[in-house]
Amino acid sequence: MSDPADIQLRNVSFAYNGQPVLEDVNLTIGSGEAICIVGPNGGGKTTLLKLILGLLRPDRGQVRLFGQPPRKTRLRIGYMPQHVRHDARFPVTVNDVVLMGRLGRRGLAGLFGLYSTEDRNAARDALAQLGMESYAHRPFAALSGGQRQRVLIARALCCRPDLLLLDEPTANVDTLVEARLFHILNQLNRRMTVVVVSHDLGFVSSLVGNVVCVNRRVVVHPTSEFDADAVRQLYGEEVRMVRHADILTETEGDA
Amino acid sequence: MTDLLDALSDPEIPFLRYALMVGILASVALGIVGSYVVARRISYLAAAISHCTFGGIGAGLYLQEAKGLAWCHPMYGAVAAALAAALVIGLVSLYARQREDTVIGAIWVVGMAVGLLFLAKTPTYVDPMSYLFGDILLISSRDLWIVATLDLLVVVVGVLFYNKLLAVCFDEQFAELRGVRVKLYYLLLLCLTALTVVLLVRVVGIVLVIALVTLPAAVAGNFSRRLWQMMVLAVLFCAVFVTVGLGLSYPTDLPAGPTIIVLAGLVYLAVAVGSRLWRPKGA
Numbered sequence: 233m234s235d236p237a238d239i240q241l242r243n244v245s246f247a248y249n250g251q252p253v254l255e256d257v258n259l260t261i262g263s264g265e266a267i268c269i270v271g272p273n274g275g276g277k278t279t280l281l282k283l284i285l286g287l288l289r290p291d292r293g294q295v296r297l298f299g300q301p302p303r304k305t306r307l308r309i310g311y312m313p314q315h316v317r318h319d320a321r322f323p324v325t326v327n328d329v330v331l332m333g334r335l336g337r338r339g340l341a342g343l344f345g346l347y348s349t350e351d352r353n354a355a356r357d358a359l360a361q362l363g364m365e366s367y368a369h370r371p372f373a374a375l376s377g378g379q380r381q382r383v384l385i386a387r388a389l390c391c392r393p394d395l396l397l398l399d400e401p402t403a404n405v406d407t408l409v410e411a412r413l414f415h416i417l418n419q420l421n422r423r424m425t426v427v428v429v430s431h432d433l434g435f436v437s438s439l440v441g442n443v444v445c446v447n448r449r450v451v452v453h454p455t456s457e458f459d460a461d462a463v464r465q466l467y468g469e470e471v472r473m474v475r476h477a478d479i480l481t482e483t484e485g486d487a
Numbered sequence: 488m489t490d491l492l493d494a495l496s497d498p499e500i501p502f503l504r505y506a507l508m509v510g511i512l513a514s515v516a517l518g519i520v521g522s523y524v525v526a527r528r529i530s531y532l533a534a535a536i537s538h539c540t541f542g543g544i545g546a547g548l549y550l551q552e553a554k555g556l557a558w559c560h561p562m563y564g565a566v567a568a569a570l571a572a573a574l575v576i577g578l579v580s581l582y583a584r585q586r587e588d589t590v591i592g593a594i595w596v597v598g599m600a601v602g603l604l605f606l607a608k609t610p611t612y613v614d615p616m617s618y619l620f621g622d623i624l625l626i627s628s629r630d631l632w633i634v635a636t637l638d639l640l641v642v643v644v645g646v647l648f649y650n651k652l653l654a655v656c657f658d659e660q661f662a663e664l665r666g667v668r669v670k671l672y673y674l675l676l677l678c679l680t681a682l683t684v685v686l687l688v689r690v691v692g693i694v695l696v697i698a699l700v701t702l703p704a705a706v707a708g709n710f711s712r713r714l715w716q717m718m719v720l721a722v723l724f725c726a727v728f729v730t731v732g733l734g735l736s737y738p739t740d741l742p743a744g745p746t747i748i749v750l751a752g753l754v755y756l757a758v759a760v761g762s763r764l765w766r767p768k769g770a
Contacts, residue, residue, distance in 0.1 A: 336666035345650035
């Protein structure tokens with residue numbers, strides 16, 4: 233296809249207060265791919281994400297999202313943040329949260345952020361896809377960590393995105409929910425590009441085609457080649473990996 | 488209570504009627520804006536804005552008395568100062584590389600100090616207490632009109648942009664990614680807060696008004712699962728606090744502002760303690 237890649241970074245560098253976080257990053261993610269971004273804490277995963285989303289501008293190099301600057305095209309992304317920062321008692325229901333995925337339309341309804349019947353249907357569909365429809369009228373604050381994560385994924389889906397970008401979707405969930413999440417993401421990947429940020433190396437093997445390793449520099453490995461050597465390179469130390477059936481868990485060596 | 492009803496209908500003492508009308512009108516704005524402020528956790532910024540208002544009141548009085556600008560009502564000064572403070576404080580909290588709380592604390596006290604300097608240079612003596620803590624004797628029918636106009640403005644804007652303000656308060660970053668101009672809406676929210684604190688300058692004063700921004704919303708928060716429910720309840724609580732507070736203060740000859748605030752504080756405390764004791768059974 234002649235369509236531009238979903239995400240393209242060319243020679244991108246970024247520094248916080250003179251501290252280089254990312255250097256000379258080249259990365260292309262094509263339409264329909266499933267990608268996992270891995271790397272140690274502080275290695276630049278979040279910065280890479282913010283560059284892709286247009287929340288940060290690169291010091292050098294160029295970021296393109298669907299062939300254009302991210303700010304112009306980021307409405308096509310469904311983004312799930314790692315967590316929502318604010319008040320744990322914030323008075324919103326699950327449905328209120330998911331509907332936020334419908335903001336950002338043009339015209340008078342867009343200006344006032346009014347929701348149409350279609351928007352409400354989209355929210356219901358998104359919740360149903362994650363098996364959360366019966367929670368629609370529950371307070372968001374009353375959910376467990378894993379349930380909240382699913383609601384935030386539903387909100388991302390409610391954007392009807394071409395690209396789903398999930399930041400640490402397995403951070404607060406147990407193995408069972410995690411397995412279910414893989415299944416859902418696999419299905420979604422048939423319709424859209426899926427990019428997942430994870431420190432959970434087990435995620436890598438079970439879902440995605442390519443692994444993007446981020447530790448100041450960015451290296452892309454096909455999953456089949458993402459082995460102990462690649463992990464050692466990435467983390468700069470021995471990482472013991474234990475294989476349980478098809479789920480990998482990692483225990484880091486003493487730093 | 489019949490005393491109060493008699494007093495309210497007595498044409499000789501219009502200020503009590505005005506105070507009640509101002510209080511109930513202001514409750515609508517206070518409940519709506521207060522819910523945003525409490526949910527977004529910016530009561531500290533609201534307090535800073537409200538104190539800065541004193542600078543504008545001082546300037547208004549000075550221009551009126553010393554410079555003979557009769558039209559320059561201190562309430563106009565209060566509105567201008569509150570909006571200016573909201574913008575400065577908002578920009579500081581958005582962009583400051585300094586320690587945000589330090590800068591905002593500084594703006595807070597400088598605003599008040601400027602007000603005192605203006606009052607010192609105003610030829611006729613003005614008791615700053617009446618503006619700091621409210622004095623219902625000073626309420627005029629003109630105040631009533633100013634309050635009604637500002638109230639309408641705040642309520643219309645606060646309700647029209649409900650979904651967007653909700654999204655900005657809940658998750659700024661996501662809202663930005665959905666094309667919402669979050670910085671603009673954040674400043675809008677602070678400006679609404681600024682106009683709201685001005686509403687009750689006459690009744691409870693700029694120091695005590697913060698309690699009526701936060702307490703009714705905080706009480707309402709215990710009974711609401713959605714932001715708009717919190718707003719509706721906060722409006723009701725606020726109107727009840729003002730009405731009952733005025734009702735208690737008149738026959739006992741207590742100052743109205745502090746009576747209202749102590750009442751609101753006691754109810755807040757009772758609800759906070761009550762919901763603690765209640766919850767383990769319900770959960």
